Amino acid sequence: MNAPTDLPRYDPSRTYDWNYEHAPEPVDVDVPEFEGAWDFCGLPTASPLGVAAGPLLNGRWVRYYASLGFDVLTYKTVRSVERACYGMPNLVPVECGQMVGGEREVPAASTMRGTWAVSFGMPSKAPSVWRADVEQTRKLLPRGKVLVVSVVATEQPEWTVADLANDYAQCARWAVDSGADAVETNFSCPNVCTSDGQLYQHPRYAAQCAERVREAIGKTPLVVKIGHLRDEREAEAITAALGPWVDGLVMTNSVAAPVVDPSGKKLFGGAPRGICGAGILEASLAQTRLVRRIVTQRHLHQGVKPAALVGVGGAFTAEDVRRYFVAGAGSVQLATAAMMSPAAALEIRRTWHT
Numbered sequence: 076m077n078a079p080t081d082l083p084r085y086d087p088s089r090t091y092d093w094n095y096e097h098a099p100e101p102v103d104v105d106v107p108e109f110e111g112a113w114d115f116c117g118l119p120t121a122s123p124l125g126v127a128a129g130p131l132l133n134g135r136w137v138r139y140y141a142s143l144g145f146d147v148l149t150y151k152t153v154r155s156v157e158r159a160c161y162g163m164p165n166l167v168p169v170e171c172g173q174m175v176g177g178e179r180e181v182p183a184a185s186t187m188r189g190t191w192a193v194s195f196g197m198p199s200k201a202p203s204v205w206r207a208d209v210e211q212t213r214k215l216l217p218r219g220k221v222l223v224v225s226v227v228a229t230e231q232p233e234w235t236v237a238d239l240a241n242d243y244a245q246c247a248r249w250a251v252d253s254g255a256d257a258v259e260t261n262f263s264c265p266n267v268c269t270s271d272g273q274l275y276q277h278p279r280y281a282a283q284c285a286e287r288v289r290e291a292i293g294k295t296p297l298v299v300k301i302g303h304l305r306d307e308r309e310a311e312a313i314t315a316a317l318g319p320w321v322d323g324l325v326m327t328n329s330v331a332a333p334v335v336d337p338s339g340k341k342l343f344g345g346a347p348r349g350i351c352g353a354g355i356l357e358a359s360l361a362q363t364r365l366v367r368r369i370v371t372q373r374h375l376h377q378g379v380k381p382a383a384l385v386g387v388g389g390a391f392t393a394e395d396v397r398r399y400f401v402a403g404a405g406s407v408q409l410a411t412a413a414m415m416s417p418a419a420a421l422e423i424r425r426t427w428h429t
């Protein structure tokens with residue numbers, strides 16, 4: 076059976092709110108088996124294939140992709156307060172080769188060939204809305220599908236890192252109380268307590284937040300989403316800081332770069348945006364390889380359980396999934412590929428052995 080090609084998908088020409096309201100219904104298709112025994116942080120799954128935080132705006136999107144052969148479903152990042160989406164455009168195709176980080180700019184393209192700049196600003200419904208939705212979603216999802224809820228803290232002026240940690244912990248606890256099987260904390264959020272950079276680039280703060288979340292959710296699996304690491308020293312530092320608190324590391328969020336239109340005009344007011352899709356595959360694979368080496372060495376030296384690695388970034392095909400396994404990931408999640416082709420997991424399953 077070839078995967079269906081006419082499946083509904085996110086429409087980038089419409090607003091986030093429109094897409095939130097127009098989630099497709101689950102479909103009834105044959106899902107080819109993915110041979111082997113798989114799990115996500117110890118929770119058994121039928122395959123190692125997941126959807127990363129982003130494409131699943133709400134429970135209906137979760138159930139749609141679950142019906143299409145994805146087994147680990149990440150509910151798009153939510154907050155302790157309601158937050159509107161950035162204005163359009165939210166998804167701008169770009170023309171680039173493989174990103175390495177530190178690019179001064181990336182040109183926008185007129186057609187989507189696999190890589191785009193993502194500009195949503197992590198919108199969130201009010202907690203009362205997403206908590207009720209997570210609860211209903213878990214009830215409706217078949218057993219064996221893992222529902223991960225991605226959370227982020229919403230920094231306020233004058234906040235300390237302890238305040239930020241408490242906000243992460245509050246969201247995480249709400250997610251678990253609503254039925255989430257696992258929590259993902261998004262540590263690739265910028266401007267942490269007036270420091271430059273992102274939380275994952277401040278290992279001490281990141282550890283403080285992870286410890287507080289761990290305290291709040293007990294033994295529920297906890298994974299942390301991190302962004303592009305600049306060098307081995309940065310990889311060592313964040314891995315050591317998070318190791319005691321987390322079950323897994325999810326990467327790479329994106330590679331950030333400013334975007335310019337064909338006339339050279341800066342988009343998004345010149346601020347960098349996360350570049351996602353095909354153009355970050357090699358950088359994300361390289362990062363997975365590096366972190367795998369570091370966590371394995373740490374494991375050997377300290378006798379601690381090495382964190383599971385979730386490969387994210389530029390995966391489209393069965394061959395990409397295989398390369399993530401070789402790099403050291405235990406499972407793989409898609410965002411861009413799943414949005415461009417909702418049948419991506421069906422196609423990966425169908426071609427896994429060919």
Ligand SMILES: Cc1cc2nc3c(=O)[nH]c(=O)nc-3n(C[C@H](O)[C@H](O)[C@H](O)COP(=O)(O)O)c2cc1C
Pocket residue numbers: 127128129130151152193195197225261300327328329351352353355387388389390408409410411412
């Ligand atoms: C439309 C869209 C929305 C996203 N929203 C989030 C988000 O809310 N939280 C998050 O941690 N990552 C978000 N991401 C990043 C993805 O989870 C993923 O890390 C990134 O897209 C790289 O994977 P890909 O190359 O398969 O797209 C988003 C990505 C896309 C494409």
